[in-house]
Amino acid sequence: MHDNSNKTVFDVIIIGGGITGAGTARDCSLRGLKTLLLERFDFSVGATGRNHGLLHSGARYAVNNPESARECIEENQILKRIAKHCIEDTGGLFITLPEDDLNYQKVFVDACRGVGIKTQVLDPQEALKMEPSANPQMIGAVKVPDAAIDPFRLTMANVIDARRHGAVIRTYNKVIGFINSGTRLTGVKTLNMRSGEEKTYEGKVIINAAGIWGRQIAEMAGLSLNMFPSKGALLIFGHRINNVVLNRCRKPSDADILVPDDTISILGTTSTQIPYDEIDRMEVTTKEVDLLLQEGSKLSPKVAYSRIIRAYAGVRPLVAEHHDETGRNLSRGYVCIDHSERDGLDGLLTIIGGKLMTYRLMAEKVTDLACKRLGVNKPCTTATTPLPGSDNYAEEIYRRDSDRASDRAKIGRFGSMSDDIKSRDNVDSALVCECEQVSTAEIKYAIDYLEATNLFDLRRRTQLGMGPCQGQLCAGRAAGLLSRYCPVKRDNIADLASFLNERWHGVYPITWGNTLSKIELTSWLYNGVCGLDNYVHENGVLINRHRQ
């Protein structure tokens, strides 16, 4: 394919391949703008891929931040229509425990009603029937329209739709500078993280959607953006503990949400302000694990004795809208900045902060602003246009019954796109990842059509290595397939070593019990049988690239 992208003048250049950037690329391309999306690593590597996977009803914010709550419930209803294949409509419960104040429940229900969130107060016995894993000592329960959402799938669906509408997508391309013309930005300089090649791209409007890294982007343009990173640690359990999202009915606090996601459950989160220079070094401490377990087992006693398969942490990109040095006016809402108005610099917009939940709304706001700057008058259609995978055909696909678990898993992951993934023969149907039922055909599809070039990318496209064994058996198999089928030639053994070390980063904080037994076996397999440690030491492999 001939690459003309560096000779084109783009209407919009978007920096950041998280859900905000992907959603913005979709909105821009649907409105006919010539769009380029640049991402320094892969899609969803930041906060997008490191949260609960909770489709908030907004109830959590109803008491303290009704504005956020209203946005949440509106987007909740929109996403349930346009992103069906990314969502499991589980419903949610807010439970009150004996140590909580039952009076708060009334305040909570009133606040929900005020912003349009449907609630239903349940008798504790009814609530237990609805979710048997909930703490039986609860003294009150309220049903809300919470759900579970897969952020990797959601981001990919936005990227696929953007590309279908002409957007140019470049992963592993880092923005290293801007091109100025007086007080106007007219383009970006990029570095290809693989080849080391530098390029320039011209654009009329540049959108900073880099999440917590947006501060660095702003600084590159000579501007300041006050960001206040907040770390949240979470735990993944090896099976589905609950079928309904469980929340504590009290002021938001540590470990008070338990979300069922696919075959697992996720417990979180903590909230700790961290210095900005630590945002690339997230690790979960044993203290955080202990705190999560202690608090989480109050939501569901099963938390105390269920096997944990992984601990991870994300950074919330909290931002101060104005030049606020104190950080007192922090909001979990989003911020949309036109830097010509705020800083006198034309051609740069920033869309930052917010939540996974509100990505579509954020994309709409910043695309409105870009259209205004470009003199384009096209309305936003993302609230009504289903994402690829969730079109009308999806219903038919979901009704299909297959006796093969890997086919059912594929339909779950790709919705109406799953027919594009074809097994030519029995070789293609061979299972690579047994935990997540990923077949050879699905790996080949991710390589050919979803820009997967290494095991990290494959994990985010297919869930490979995300199950109970955390890559113990599938990582080697997938590395072998990448080596055979991927046109981007890399040191696949070195990538495999990095991948296993990245998996290890999420495992060592929870290394006890069955997990410790398993990891001892994984060590013997890869370092004993396969000699991977020798390869790492002999070839000086850098194994700390855990975001790539």
Add this chain to the structure above:
Amino acid sequence: MKADVVFIGGGLAALVAGIKLLENGLSVIIISAGQSALHFSSGSLCAMNRYNDTEVHSPLEYIDLLPPDHPYRKVGGASATCTLLKEAEVIMRRAGIELTGTLERNHYRLTPFGVFTPAWLTLSDHLTLDSLDKVPYRKAAIIGIEGFLDFYPDFIAKGLKKIGFETVKSTVNTPEFNLLRNNPTEMRAPNIARTLTEEGLENYAYALNRKIYDCDVAIIPAVVGLNDNEPVKQLASMVNCDLYSVSTIPVAVPGIRMKILLQEYFTSLGGWYLMGDSATDGIFENDYLRSINTANLGNTPVKADRFVLATGGLFSRGLKSDINHVWEPVFDLDVDFEQDRARWYDKNFYQPQPFMKFGVKTDEHFRCSLQGKTLRNLYAIGSVLGGDFNPLTDGVGAGVTLASAMYVANKCLE
């Protein structure tokens, strides 16, 4: 139920020690819960690969430099270790396991990722080299099986090229493999091995011969000879050049073959192998273990003069753990482990992991202790042993297992 010696656990340590006792006229019972670490073995055994940060070429030269409580020192240092390990080697050969290698000098084995790592003994159908400077072949045909994902021709080719081989990669297919593929999870090494007899083996040989071209050696995944060496020899005789295997991602054929051969030899000598049973607890009289109870035998205790704990490490469940403890699940014996959980691991997966050192405490004769009191007739051997050594990164796993097993067998004969 009574025997002279009862082993709890039925892997490499118990089988080799048990065979030695049977050969010397004692009665032996092995209680085995099922799969052992052998099922995951690469087909190689290591005596010592690393001392501090240097690669070891001659394990015996380093043994007397080890700390006094290292198992090799406890059995009596270099010369005693040498005697015990060579005796274990002879037992394994008598059981029908064909091995290459010597304790005097490590050889190199080829791993599934194309890396050459040191080893003491390797199954003789696997590719080994005495030195990486002298390559005995010119050109290798690396032949995978279509759709078999646990063998990596690209990685092996890369490793072989690095030391001077020319390589050709290909895959083969046979009607038997097609049948296996009807189920997407069936294409695993032991399942493939089960199809490789008689006609299946002939078809495989025919397919291999068409991919050898001008090569003087063919390298295939270790998918032949699950129960014994016969299919390996038949295949080698039908293939038109030298033929070697490389181990696959487990569950692995080479280790299963070793296990089956040892177990068959053990039972042929009159040993009792209680498969699928596990010890639950023991009846003690002061420092003497009188009998043990098992899950399957109900009220019938198993009595012996001596008991040997050979239940394996963490992944064999010879040791168990929770959020802040590690314990030995049968007798709750004294165990060495770090109190602070944050020190159980290293954050780099490729550095030595402290949890590998956890295990039961033993005295100078490998006798276990309970609440600080040494037990007179309960010994521990193999991976359940704790101590200041890392079986994986030091490359002493199999050596310590076999040396402790043979030492304790000698104690039982005293």
